[in-house]
Amino acid sequence: MNNTTYATPFAKPLYVMLKPIGAACNLRCKYCYYLEKKELYPDDKRYVMSDELLEKFIKDYLESQTMPQVLFTWHGGEALMRNISFYKKALELQKKYGRGRQIDNSIQTNGTLLTDDWCRFFKDNNFLVGISIDGPQHCHDKYRKGVNNEPSFYKVMKGLSLLKKHGVEYNAMGVVNDYNVDYPLEFYNFFKSIDCRFIQFSPIVERINGEPASWNVPAAGWGDFLIAIFNEWVRNDVGQFYIQYFDSTLANWVGADPGVCTLAKYCGHAGVMEFNGDVYSCDHFVYPKYKLGNIKTHTLTEMMYSPQQMRFGQDKYDKLPRQCKECDVLFACHGECPKNRIIKTKDGEEGLNYLCEGYYKFYKHVAPYMDFMKKELDNKRPPANIMQYLKENRIDAMI
Ligand SMILES: C[S@@+](CC[C@H](N)C(=O)[O-])C[C@H]1O[C@@H](n2cnc3c(N)ncnc32)[C@H](O)[C@@H]1O
Ligand code: SF4
Ligand code: SF4
Numbered sequence: 001m002n003n004t005t006y007a008t009p010f011a012k013p014l015y016v017m018l019k020p021i022g023a024a025c026n027l028r029c030k031y032c033y034y035l036e037k038k039e040l041y042p043d044d045k046r047y048v049m050s051d052e053l054l055e056k057f058i059k060d061y062l063e064s065q066t067m068p069q070v071l072f073t074w075h076g077g078e079a080l081m082r083n084i085s086f087y088k089k090a091l092e093l094q095k096k097y098g099r100g101r102q103i104d105n106s107i108q109t110n111g112t113l114l115t116d117d118w119c120r121f122f123k124d125n126n127f128l129v130g131i132s133i134d135g136p137q138h139c140h141d142k143y144r145k146g147v148n149n150e151p152s153f154y155k156v157m158k159g160l161s162l163l164k165k166h167g168v169e170y171n172a173m174g175v176v177n178d179y180n181v182d183y184p185l186e187f188y189n190f191f192k193s194i195d196c197r198f199i200q201f202s203p204i205v206e207r208i209n210g211e212p213a214s215w216n217v218p219a220a221g222w223g224d225f226l227i228a229i230f231n232e233w234v235r236n237d238v239g240q241f242y243i244q245y246f247d248s249t250l251a252n253w254v255g256a257d258p259g260v261c262t263l264a265k266y267c268g269h270a271g272v273m274e275f276n277g278d279v280y281s282c283d284h285f286v287y288p289k290y291k292l293g294n295i296k297t298h299t300l301t302e303m304m305y306s307p308q309q310m311r312f313g314q315d316k317y318d319k320l321p322r323q324c325k326e327c328d329v330l331f332a333c334h335g336e337c338p339k340n341r342i343i344k345t346k347d348g349e350e351g352l353n354y355l356c357e358g359y360y361k362f363y364k365h366v367a368p369y370m371d372f373m374k375k376e377l378d379n380k381r382p383p384a385n386i387m388q389y390l391k392e393n394r395i396d397a398m399i
């Protein structure tokens with residue numbers, strides 16, 4: 001056990017994203033992990049957060065903070081199914097309870113409900129908008145469908161153009177599945193073509209009735225996907241396009257905080273509050289077993305620093321199978337997300353990551369490049385120097 005994790009729990013800001021609307025959405029993406037959460041709350045069909053709970057959350061969240069900067073993340077379901085006046089009220093409450101703290105807001109959306117009014121509101125109030133796009137049209141429309149199975153790509157692109165028109169800050173969030181995994185460069189070039197400079201993508205790993213879902217990204221394919229994009233990025237785009245996986249990998253290489261929970265040694269710093277005040281360990285663990293309490297009866301500090309949540313975060317490392325603990329890329333991979341640890345190791349031990357094969361391949365491939373960029377950073381030079389070295393073929397000779 002790493003005692004420092006227990007000894008300094010307040011070293012990281014308390015972070016709980018919130019669901020102003022629960023499992024309700026205008027789309028029906030085939031792979032969505034979240035819409036099934038309706039089943040947890042069969043008695044409440046509207047899934048909307050009351051004004052009373054909103055105020056309770058904002059007050060408690062701001063009072064629990066140990067840092068001067070506070071981030072609110074509005075998530076769903078589809079967060080734009082609440083109206084602008086709901087968010088205006090939230091901003092007023094942030095001011096009321098903020099006591100001079102710097103407050104930032106980010107919102108995650110499928111982008112299809114964006115209008116001029118929404119974009120003006122986001123611009124005026126400095127929201128960062130995360131928009132979900134799975135790549136070019138044929139990739140996006142494969143699974144991101146509406147209630148009548150209609151495609152959503154053009155609506156999302158319209159939303160994106162409104163964000164740009166109003167100068168709203170945005171980033172893109174794509175998921176990688178069994179289909180778009182075969183189009184890594186098209187996927188990457190698409191995000192470059194829409195001038196999205198901060199690109200996040202995550203692999204789909206789900207189980208349906210205990211079996212891997214058909215839309216899961218294949219493990220080896222995930223590695224090939226990352227490698228294909230990395231090869232392009234490392235030659236042309238370092239310092240220009242921010243790809244969360246690669247920056248986090250470099251951070252792990254130099255021993256810094258990777259900034260993304262999945263690639264960190266421990267997790268448990270990002271809770272989630274449902275529309276009715278129930279707080280869970282993580283958005284991917286919204287199951288009764290992982291409920292930490294309800295904001296009506298417990299403070300966020302009590303819940304997020306409870307022994308249960310400390311254990312949740314610690315287990316990310318403690319529960320790794322031996323194959324991971326002895327793996328030569330553990331420092332970079334950290335066994336990725338516990339949600340994805342659904343297969344057995346070579347020795348038959350439970351808890352190996354479904355994507356292990358892909359991650360191992362990826363980390364082995366990037367190692368010499370990461371070593372080089374680490375050396376540049378150690379010498380106070382920009383890691384982007386790697387592009388020049390590669391042009392001159394000086395690194396390929398080293399590999
Ligand atoms: C559940 S959605 C909620 C916010 C909003 N409706 C949206 O689509 O952006 C949050 C993010 O999870 C992604 N997502 C949905 N199902 C997923 C799955 N099974 N695995 C990984 N990511 C998934 C979505 O694409 C989206 O980027
Ligand atoms: S838009 Fe978001 S919440 Fe809605 S179905 Fe798609 S992934 Fe799920
Ligand atoms: S369970 Fe996975 S997604 Fe949740 S906090 Fe841990 S690493 Fe992150």
Ligand code: SF4
Binds near residue numbers: 324325329353357359
């Ligand atoms: S590459 Fe595989 S064995 Fe190595 S740490 Fe990652 S999941 Fe574990």
